[in-house]
Amino acid sequence: MFGEELGRPETGWRRRLYVIIFEADTRAGRLFDVLLIIAILASVLVVMIDSVELVRARHGLLLGILEWTFTLLFTAEYLTRLLVVKKPLRYATSFFGIIDLLAILPSYLGLFLAGTHYLVDIRALRLVRIFRVLKLSPYINEANIIVQALVASRRKIAVFLTTVMIAVVILATLMYLVEGPANGYTSIPISVYWAIVTLTTVGYGDISPHTPFGKVIASVVMILGYGVLAVPTGIVTAELTTRAMQRPTTRTCQNCLTEGLDADSVYCKHCGHELAAYSKD
Numbered sequence: 001m002f003g004e005e006l007g008r009p010e011t012g013w014r015r016r017l018y019v020i021i022f023e024a025d026t027r028a029g030r031l032f033d034v035l036l037i038i039a040i041l042a043s044v045l046v047v048m049i050d051s052v053e054l055v056r057a058r059h060g061l062l063l064g065i066l067e068w069t070f071t072l073l074f075t076a077e078y079l080t081r082l083l084v085v086k087k088p089l090r091y092a093t094s095f096f097g098i099i100d101l102l103a104i105l106p107s108y109l110g111l112f113l114a115g116t117h118y119l120v121d122i123r124a125l126r127l128v129r130i131f132r133v134l135k136l137s138p139y140i141n142e143a144n145i146i147v148q149a150l151v152a153s154r155r156k157i158a159v160f161l162t163t164v165m166i167a168v169v170i171l172a173t174l175m176y177l178v179e180g181p182a183n184g185y186t187s188i189p190i191s192v193y194w195a196i197v198t199l200t201t202v203g204y205g206d207i208s209p210h211t212p213f214g215k216v217i218a219s220v221v222m223i224l225g226y227g228v229l230a231v232p233t234g235i236v237t238a239e240l241t242t243r244a245m246q247r248p249t250t251r252t253c254q255n256c257l258t259e260g261l262d263a264d265s266v267y268c269k270h271c272g273h274e275l276a277a278y279s280k281d
Contacts, residue, residue, distance in 0.1 A: 018084040021077075036077070040103075040126050043070035047121050071107040074123070078104060099125045149239040156235050164228055168195045171221055179214045183207075199225045 023029045043066075050056050050063045078100045082088040091097045103126055106119035172191035179185040184207040185194065194207045198221045209218045255273035267274055 014084045017080065021081055021084060037127060039070060039073060040123050043067070043074075044121055044124050046070065067107065071104055074100070074104050096126075146240070149236055153232075153235045153239045157232050160231055160235070164199070164224075167224065168192060168199060168221075171195050171217055175209065175214060175217050178211055178217065179209055183210045183214070195221055198222060199228055201225045201229070 019026055020028045020032050046063055046066045050060070050067065056063065081091060081097075081100065085091050092101070099122075103123040106116050106122065109116040109119075169188075169192060172195040173188055175194065176185045176188050176191040179191075185191045190207070197204055198218060201222070209215045255268060255271050265275055
């Protein structure tokens with residue numbers, strides 16, 4: 001459990017606060033998390049409304065008061081979390097700890113840098129706590145599998161994207177030579193921009209080829225665009241399939257009693273003992 005890793009106080013008011021703040025299985029903990037989620041949604045909504053100039057002109061003072069109320073509330077919550085755990089540094093450097101800190105920093109930065117207070121919309125990331133409230137932690141495990149597949153595929157994707165970028169630069173250079181400044185291709189970087197927009201099938205239309213050879217190059221880039229979309233997807237899908245096939249089972253080693261061994265394992269990966277034939281029945 002995440003909270004236990006931070007060190008649960010044994011007695012006193014710190015333990016009571018700890019149970020409320022970190023343990024969603026209790027009635028008080030669930031109520032705290034639900035109220036926290038409502039406050040996060042409300043604070044994000046306030047920032048979004050504040051970005052509308054007409055509304056800000058009429059209700060700017062009220063929106064400012066609400067924004068700072070939420071900021072002070074989240075600041076107090078963050079400091080309380082640090083106070084009630086035995087290992088505050090571990091919490092401060094954890095995923096949730098960093099997100100909680102980033103949720104309050106933009107408001108204070110806004111005192112020195114105009115406009116940065118709009119970054120408080122990063123508070124929306126705190127909504128991942130809803131998984132704890134709704135008992136959806138298994139979905140987090142599934143998300144971890146996707147992340148692991150992306151990480152495992154990073155080299156293949158990097159090689160593919162590097163190849164694509166080389167092709168983009170070459171085709172963009174050809175387009176610059178063929179079309180030239182007269183047709184909007186004023187430089188190779190502008191041509192690279194056009195190639196990327198065309199390759200990704202976005203097609204803004206602000207720059208387009210006019211010569212026959214330029215249209216041929218554009219056609220090649222468009223066809224390549226389908227491969228750019230399909231290949232990385234195929235790489236990640238293959239990695240997900242491999243990981244699904246290697247998912248641990250309830251299989252147990254008779255020698256060291258290690259659980260969760262793969263179905264196709266012949267020897268235990270911990271003690272090397274030969275395993276009995278595995279059957280799902």
